[in-house]
Amino acid sequence: MARGEGPLREAKTQRDAWLETGFAMLAEGGAENVRIEPLARRLSVTKGGFYWHFKDRADLLAAMLERWRDGRVTVIARHVTPDGDETAEGVLRRLLSRYLDQPNPRGMAIEMAVRDWARHDARVAEAVATVDAARLAHVAPLFEALGLPPDEAAARARLFYAYVFGQNLLAPTVDPAEAAGQQDRIAAILIGAGGG
């Protein structure tokens, strides 16, 4: 039987298919929305196999959280390495645009869903803290490379990420041209170098 054919993304194993579909549900409706039976329906299987791969629903959520944490920690290191002869300012602008110009609504939806989830679950809050610490630790040196002292650079890094996530919480500016202009001005404030 073509049992292993994952219907979503590249899911090598059936366990991965459960996890990937779990992330889809997480992105769409938050952690509360990750329910076994709807998941099974989306995978066109019954929940029979679920309890082979996972002890229970909490076990699935825990596996998803771990995968999310490890993925984010791994990926941030790659994102802050310069492309070719890119400057620190270039890296920062690229990062900002990656987070805000939404090439990846799924990733940001998961990010927001996890952060909401963290408000009700201490283990999740711990994972978020780990990811945040990794990101701040990777971004602060970029600000130091711009000539700022360590304390100031750390504050800038925090402002940088708070802005990125806060922007996703605010209602979007209606006029796209105005939004783009504001984003340029804000990037100039955050990154410091003369307006983009």
Place this chain on the structure above:
Amino acid sequence: MARGEGPLREAKTQRDAWLETGFAMLAEGGAENVRIEPLARRLSVTKGGFYWHFKDRADLLAAMLERWRDGRVTVIARHVTPDGDETAEGVLRRLLSRYLDQPNPRGMAIEMAVRDWARHDARVAEAVATVDAARLAHVAPLFEALGLPPDEAAARARLFYAYVFGQNLLAPTVDPAEAAGQQDRIAAILIGAGGG
């Protein structure tokens, strides 16, 4: 009968008691957590009366949303009026500290819960957009009063609020002294006037 004795905050009517308790549940666990029967248990009544005051669960949520929107729109006007001879910078610093120094964890929890709720419900998103527009419209003039041109002031206002909400999404800095120092540095960047 002592029927009207509201057990929470100042709930004048029993309908208010349902709403207030609804906000408590919202703050604690998000919109998904606002359930009729647990609400009734907390109010030490049965759900019998609920369907007298509200058509159904959606009706309660809609009433809560309306109350939240109107309350936020009303209150922002008061918060931006100077206390005595307060300067625009003073107002901004007071606002920032009101949002970040958490004298009101309940209010911020509701704020975050509503914004999460808005990601899954267009009506909520509309209410959030209304509140955001009101806040930005009230705060931008403060930046203009600091001498910034309107476009720059609007961008600063947006950055201001994105930071406030983003800060509540990031894992808190562990060391309180470091957190306070960072907040001062960030306030200096946001509000512009020399640090401190």
Place this chain on the structure above:
DNA sequence: CCGCCTCCATACGCTAGCGTATAAATCAAA
């Protein structure tokens, strides 16, 4: 006093989803 109106209690049926038990299907190897 009586009937009415307001508000709440009680009891009911219904749905969604969790977790379990058990059988069935598939595959790999002997």
Place this chain on the structure above:
DNA sequence: TTTGATTTATACGCTAGCGTATGGAGGCGG
């Protein structure tokens, strides 16, 4: 092909919560 290990289907009982129906307690006007 038989055996054993994996993986999935099916069927079950259970809980939480929604919405409805109906009755009843208390206050109030007539």
